[in-house]
Amino acid sequence: xxxQILAATVAVITIVGLAGCSGSSGGSGGSGGSGxxxxxxxxxxxxxxxxxxxxxFKAEADAAKAEAEKLGYETSVASHDDDPNKxxxxxxxxxxxxxxxxxxxxxxxxxxxxPIKKAExxxxxxxxxxxxxxxxxxxxxxxxxxxxxxxxxxxxxxVAALPEGGKYIELTGKESDTNAGVRSEAYASVISQYPNLVxxxxxxxxxxxxxxxxxxxxxxxxxxxVQGIIAGNDTMALGAVAAVESAGLLDKIKIVGFDGSPxxxxxxxxxxxxxxxxxxxxxxxxxxxxxxxxxxxTGETGEEEKQSIDCVVIDAANAEKYTSFALED
Amino acid sequence: MTATTxxxxxxxxxxxxxxxxxxxxxxxxxxxxxxxxRAFIALIVLIIIFALLSDSFLTFNNLLxxxxxxxxxxxxxxxxxxxxxxxxxxxSVGSTVGLSGVIAGVLLQGWQIDAFGVVIYPPxxxxxxxxxxxxxxxxxxxxxxxxxxSVAPFIATLGxxxxxxxxxxxxxxxxxxxxxxxxxxxxxxxFGIIGGGRLFGIPTAIWIMVVFALVAAFxxxxxxxxxxxxxxxxxxxxxxxxxxxxxxxxxRVYMISGFCAATTGLIISSxxxxxxxxxGESFELNAIAAVVIGGAALTGGxxxxxxxxxxxxxxxxxxxxxxxxxxxxxxxxxxxGAVIILAVMLDQAQQRIKRxxxxxxxxxxxxxxxxxxxxx
Numbered sequence: 001x002x003x004q005i006l007a008a009t010v011a012v013i014t015i016v017g018l019a020g021c022s023g024s025s026g027g028s029g030g031s032g033g034s035g036x037x038x039x040x041x042x043x044x045x046x047x048x049x050x051x052x053x054x055x056x057f058k059a060e061a062d063a064a065k066a067e068a069e070k071l072g073y074e075t076s077v078a079s080h081d082d083d084p085n086k087x088x089x090x091x092x093x094x095x096x097x098x099x100x101x102x103x104x105x106x107x108x109x110x111x112x113x114x115p116i117k118k119a120e121x122x123x124x125x126x127x128x129x130x131x132x133x134x135x136x137x138x139x140x141x142x143x144x145x146x147x148x149x150x151x152x153x154x155x156x157x158x159v160a161a162l163p164e165g166g167k168y169i170e171l172t173g174k175e176s177d178t179n180a181g182v183r184s185e186a187y188a189s190v191i192s193q194y195p196n197l198v199x200x201x202x203x204x205x206x207x208x209x210x211x212x213x214x215x216x217x218x219x220x221x222x223x224x225x226v227q228g229i230i231a232g233n234d235t236m237a238l239g240a241v242a243a244v245e246s247a248g249l250l251d252k253i254k255i256v257g258f259d260g261s262p263x264x265x266x267x268x269x270x271x272x273x274x275x276x277x278x279x280x281x282x283x284x285x286x287x288x289x290x291x292x293x294x295x296x297x298t299g300e301t302g303e304e305e306k307q308s309i310d311c312v313v314i315d316a317a318n319a320e321k322y323t324s325f326a327l328e329d
Numbered sequence: 330m331t332a333t334t335x336x337x338x339x340x341x342x343x344x345x346x347x348x349x350x351x352x353x354x355x356x357x358x359x360x361x362x363x364x365x366x367r368a369f370i371a372l373i374v375l376i377i378i379f380a381l382l383s384d385s386f387l388t389f390n391n392l393l394x395x396x397x398x399x400x401x402x403x404x405x406x407x408x409x410x411x412x413x414x415x416x417x418x419x420x421s422v423g424s425t426v427g428l429s430g431v432i433a434g435v436l437l438q439g440w441q442i443d444a445f446g447v448v449i450y451p452p453x454x455x456x457x458x459x460x461x462x463x464x465x466x467x468x469x470x471x472x473x474x475x476x477x478x479s480v481a482p483f484i485a486t487l488g489x490x491x492x493x494x495x496x497x498x499x500x501x502x503x504x505x506x507x508x509x510x511x512x513x514x515x516x517x518x519x520f521g522i523i524g525g526g527r528l529f530g531i532p533t534a535i536w537i538m539v540v541f542a543l544v545a546a547f548x549x550x551x552x553x554x555x556x557x558x559x560x561x562x563x564x565x566x567x568x569x570x571x572x573x574x575x576x577x578x579x580x581r582v583y584m585i586s587g588f589c590a591a592t593t594g595l596i597i598s599s600x601x602x603x604x605x606x607x608x609g610e611s612f613e614l615n616a617i618a619a620v621v622i623g624g625a626a627l628t629g630g631x632x633x634x635x636x637x638x639x640x641x642x643x644x645x646x647x648x649x650x651x652x653x654x655x656x657x658x659x660x661x662x663x664x665x666g667a668v669i670i671l672a673v674m675l676d677q678a679q680q681r682i683k684r685x686x687x688x689x690x691x692x693x694x695x696x697x698x699x700x701x702x703x704x705x
């Protein structure tokens with residue numbers, strides 16, 4: 001009971017706070033009142049993403065919020081921490097607040113189907129970003145980064161950095177995460193075309209920098225003449241960089257990562273990392289909000305439901321143009 | 330009674346009658362010795378197996394690298410030992426590792442004080458002291474919760490696990506502090522030495538582990554505080570009645586654990602020259618495993634530093650060895666679990682044998698039936 005009161009208080013404070021914020025910065029939002037696909041912009045767009053402690057999801061949420069406010073909407077931002085139950089509650093509260101649209105980075109390809117259906121039935125269109133669900137025709141849009149294409153492109157830079165061939169280590173992500181598998185397969189599909197590149201080890205480091213560091217240190221003891229390390233994300237790549245650096249082999253071993261995180265791009269500028277694949281999180285969020293806006297005004301998005309946005313490789317040539325999870329033109 | 334016998338050290342006269350009574354039963358002792366040194370034997374067996382499977386396992390450099398990895402866990406486990414000896418548990422150490430790294434990260438990148446519009450760049454030794462202080466503070470809060478508010482240690486430290494992790498995420502706003510190398514102009518270089526440096530060719534992390542182990546062993550064996558820890562864990566009520574300052578002991582052991590966790594956090598962030606708020610997730614479990622494999626009882630009162638070190642080496646060599654041999658990750662996890670279970674099973678077997686032996690001794694000779702449990 002006490003907890004519920006507390007939760008309600010927090011929710012109210014959050015809503016009031018957010019409304020206050022966007023009211024002062026946004027502009028003409030919220031005046032429409034009871035319009036349903038009324039042909040005009042305005043109203044609340046609810047943005048729900050996984051944990052904000054991850055800079056990737058933070059960039060994604062921030063971009064959606066900025067774009068929505070630019071188009072004249074109020075926003076509320078919340079995170080479900082990859083908990084389907086919490087996601088369901090957040091969607092409920094978005095419905096009851098009368099949101100005009102939900103921008104959602106969902107908490108599970110199957111577990112999210114029910115709550116999304118619920119929102120659609122209540123007349124709130126849902127626009128999925130970053131992750132797909134296992135059913136079509138429910139959400140208005142599913143806009144995701146093309147992991148396979150991006151990973152293949154990163155693998156191409158990896159191969160190009162090792163013209164002589166040699167032994168390489170692959171660090172994979174959490175085995176339960178589909179993206180870990182997709183990236184690893186894409187890496188393999190490219191690297192397997194180059195018979196002079198020999199796999200010395202394929203180890204999971206669970207997306208973790210510390211684990212990658214220890215595993216690479218250990219593996220270098222076994223194979224001191226490794227020439228390359230290809231990692232499933234940037235955090236692991238940076239762990240590998242630290243291990244290779246402390247072994248004094250930085251000029252001999254080429255390392256690549258994936259995600260396009262700010263730290264990784266800095267490492268590229270410092271010449272410690274060869275390349276990373278940029279997931280265009282900012283662009284995806286903006287597209288989702290634009291399509292939501294179009295849907296609210298006209299009743300359709302004008303795009304296919306499933307949209308796959310290509311990743312861009314960041315290397316020394318374009319690292320200077322990088323801003324958090326986006327490339328400037 | 331139990332309080333003083335499990336207190337271990339004053340056992341010189343306790344051992345006399347035990348030996349005399351044992352001369353007739355020499356044969357049984359082989360099993361006893363085998364069980365007593367099981368963790369050490371397991372370690373030797375591990376080394377032999379891995380050395381046979383891979384040429385690069387038993388090289389000096391690899392042993393050094395593996396020992397360095399062992400050090401991270403061993404330092405945590407030494408702190409954990411104090412808590413477990415007292416009969417508690419500290420689940421917050423992993424989060425404290427992350428928090429202390431983040432504190433170091435903040436201070437090295439420049440601590441912005443908005444009120445004065447200045448950015449402070451403290452020298453490395455101040456940074457280290459601040460991190461250690463914060464870690465000790467987390468331990469202090471744990472201790473307060475356990476003593477003053479009578480929260481069960483499992484719950485109190487589980488709560489602090491989340492609080493400390495949350496604090497680390499709040500301070501860092503979720504992002505990693507990169508490049509902690511410092512700036513020569515600001516005079517705050519040298520952070521990298523703590524974990525990445527070497528002294529006489531040996532990584533500093535190993536030296537730190539050795540120092541911690543020696544100090545901890547000395548404190549537990551040769552100081553009143555050490556005896557208090559054992560007696561509080563053996564029988565808290567009896568200890569209190571015999572004048573042991575139980576609450577102070579409890580408070581101290583959690584602070585020691587927090588201090589050790591902060592040290593590990595500093596070492597790893599220094600090694601990576603970056604501090605991530607997620608650092609240290611599930612480290613507490615490895616530390617507890619090392620303590621348990623080393624023969625300590627989770628109920629308190631029994632265990633020692635030597636055992637904990639061996640436990641940490643078993644876990645560390647096992648996981649690094651499996652990587653070198655090239656066993657799949659899923660097997661690595663399962664094998665680690667099996668080893669922990671096996672260790673505790675053997676421990677139970679040893680206790681049973683000991684109990685029956687004690688009973689036999691008590692029956693045969695009416696002298697003091699006090700063979701002390703393995704504490705030396």
